[in-house]
Amino acid sequence: QVQLVQSGAEVKKPGASVKVSCKASGYTFTNYGISWLRQAPGQGPEWMGWISGYDGNTIYAEKFQGRVSMTTDTSTNTAYMELRSLTSDDTAVYYCARDEGWLKWGQGTLVTVSS
Amino acid sequence: DIVMTQSPDSLAVSLGERATINCKSSQTVLYSSNNKNYLAWYQQKPGQPPRVLISWASTRESGVPDRFSGSGSGTDFTLTISSLQGEDVAVYYCQQYHSTPYTFGQGTKLEIK
Numbered sequence: 001q002v003q004l005v006q007s008g009a010e011v012k013k014p015g016a017s018v019k020v021s022c023k024a025s026g027y028t029f030t031n032y033g034i035s036w037l038r039q040a041p042g043q044g045p046e047w048m049g050w051i052s053g054y055d056g057n058t059i060y061a062e063k064f065q066g067r068v069s070m071t072t073d074t075s076t077n078t079a080y081m082e083l084r085s086l087t088s089d090d091t092a093v094y095y096c097a098r099d100e101g102w103l104k105w106g107q108g109t110l111v112t113v114s115s
Numbered sequence: 116d117i118v119m120t121q122s123p124d125s126l127a128v129s130l131g132e133r134a135t136i137n138c139k140s141s142q143t144v145l146y147s148s149n150n151k152n153y154l155a156w157y158q159q160k161p162g163q164p165p166r167v168l169i170s171w172a173s174t175r176e177s178g179v180p181d182r183f184s185g186s187g188s189g190t191d192f193t194l195t196i197s198s199l200q201g202e203d204v205a206v207y208y209c210q211q212y213h214s215t216p217y218t219f220g221q222g223t224k225l226e227i228k
Contacts, residue, residue: 035217044208045165047217061216095164101212102155105164 002026004096004106011112012086019082020109022096029077030054033099036070036081038092039108046092050099051079086113117142117211121220127228134196136223138209143189146213153213156185156194158205159222165208169194201227 007021022034036048049060051070058070069082079096091113097103118141128134144153152172157165167176169185172192182197196203204227209220 044219044222045210046219047215050215059215100170101153102167102170102210103157103165103217104167108164 002098002104004098004104006094006096006106006109009110009112011114014087014113014115016086016113017082017084018086018111019080020094020096020111022079022081022106024053024077024079024098027098029072030074034070034072034079035097035099035103036068036079036094037097037103037105038090038094040089040092045095048081053079083111086111088113116216117144117214117218119209119211119218119220121207121209121223123223124221125224125226127226128196128199129228130201131198132228134199134203134225136194136207136209136225138187138192138194138220140190140192140211142213144211144213145189152188152192153211154185154187154192155210155212156183157208157210158203159208160205196225199225199227 003025005023030053033052035050037045039045051058071080093108097105120139122137154172156169159165173185184195206222
């Protein structure tokens with residue numbers, strides 16, 4: 001079955017960058033895109049952007065333009081999301097999800113930004 | 116951006132009773148070219164990622180109990196749990212995938228009365 005396994009929790013200082021990985025299995029990686037989302041404590045999910053599993057084309061939410069990069073490695077069926085210039089407002093659980101419009105989610109990666 | 120608004124914010128229902136959650140979009144999420152509503156429903160339990168229950172507004176995902184059903188079209192949608200079970204305690208979200216950025220409702224917290 002579809003499985004997305006994300007990298008482990010991270011603690012970062014303000015101004016730093018974080019890179020989260022998402023390894024897909026159970027389906028043909030190049031047939032679907034991957035969306036990245038985040039969920040701050042007590043809040044609903046927030047969509048950050050999408051990357052094609054086929055050709056690496058990206059669509060970023062305007063809020064994150066210039067600060068986020070999404071990439072894929074089709075040799076390992078892995079997607080990556082890098083977020084730069086972190087502030088405390090970026091503390092959240094970050095999710096990757098197989099994107100058919102509706103989303104099938106990874107387990108999440110807690111990113112804590114604290115001095 | 117399409118704004119999704121759910122009601123109520125929280126809901127307490129007795130075991131075995133019906134639970135109804137509403138979701139309204141600020142613009143239609145119906146594509147007239149294929150007559151499909153680009154609307155999904157999710158269930159999220161504490162410490163877990165959201166789990167998709169319903170896609171295309173009314174198509175139940177594989178493995179989802181048939182007590183869950185979705186209805187509506189255009190801008191107004193409903194998730195119904197026909198007979199509440201204890202394991203249904205969770206937060207429920209609607210999401211539109213008609214256009215990017217994908218957007219979610221603020222969530223409805225469902226509890227047992």
